[in-house]
Amino acid sequence: EIVLTQSPATLSLSPGERATLSCRASQNINNYLAWYQQKPGQAPRLLIYDASNRATGIPARFSGSGSGTDFTLTISSLEPEDFAVFYCQQRSNWITFGQGTRLEIK
Amino acid sequence: QITLKESGPTLVKPTQTLTLTCTFSGFSLSTSGVGVDWIRQTPGKALEWLALIYWNDDKYYSPSLKSRLTITKDTSKNQVVLTMTNMDPVDTATYYCSHRLTGGSGNAYWGQGTLVTVSS
Numbered sequence: 275e276i277v278l279t280q281s282p283a284t285l286s287l288s289p290g291e292r293a294t295l296s297c298r299a300s301q302n303i304n305n306y307l308a309w310y311q312q313k314p315g316q317a318p319r320l321l322i323y324d325a326s327n328r329a330t331g332i333p334a335r336f337s338g339s340g341s342g343t344d345f346t347l348t349i350s351s352l353e354p355e356d357f358a359v360f361y362c363q364q365r366s367n368w369i370t371f372g373q374g375t376r377l378e379i380k
Numbered sequence: 381q382i383t384l385k386e387s388g389p390t391l392v393k394p395t396q397t398l399t400l401t402c403t404f405s406g407f408s409l410s411t412s413g414v415g416v417d418w419i420r421q422t423p424g425k426a427l428e429w430l431a432l433i434y435w436n437d438d439k440y441y442s443p444s445l446k447s448r449l450t451i452t453k454d455t456s457k458n459q460v461v462l463t464m465t466n467m468d469p470v471d472t473a474t475y476y477c478s479h480r481l482t483g484g485s486g487n488a489y490w491g492q493g494t495l496v497t498v499s500s
Contacts, residue, residue: 306484308487317476317478317490317491317493318476318487322486323484323486324484327485329488359425361427363427363486363487368440368442368443369429371426371428374426374427
């Protein structure tokens with residue numbers, strides 16, 4: 275099973291700041307990585323697929339990068355509605371998720 | 381507009397079999413490339429993929445749960461059914477169904493989820 279490790283566990287930032295979230299895979303997953311945002315009481319929302327492609331309707335401040343084992347989700351300038359939990363997901367070998375990064379308001 | 385909705389019991393007893401139904405609209409499971417996943421989320425918030433069925437009836441299961449899971453589809457009713465046998469309290473979770481396409485564009489559409497509690 276491919277293990278995805280997300281860091282940090284919690285990120286405390288202020289609106290307007292830049293957020294950088296990391297996801298590391300236990301083995302090479304090429305670019306088969308997606309990012310999701312989840313708010314309390316809601317289902318996950320797809321942000322990025324195949325490492326760097328924004329899903330339909332996702333603002334340009336969200337971007338993804340990386341390949342192989344190391345991936346990054348960047349939010350260029352945080353808006354109040356961006357604070358949530360973020361998960362990465364790989365589809366290279368079955369499907370697994372990271373444990374999540376909580377982005378909280380500082 | 382694609383929508384999905386999960387339904388089933390909210391409470392099951394240990395050792396019982398859970399049957400969940402995903403009823404969807406806005407797409408057809410007879411269309412090439414279309415699939416539906418089942419994914420669950422524990423109270424501690426970990427996400428776990430369970431099973432996937434494609435338009436051509438190809439089925440895939442989580443290796444760790446394969447012996448307990450069965451996924452089927454009823455194209456005429458726009459439904460996907462997941463059964464999980466021998467339920468245990470550790471299976472307490474919110475269960476989601478989600479639309480996907482082959483080619484890896486991610487799970488863009490999810491149901492609202494249904495909380496299933498396993499307790500005697």
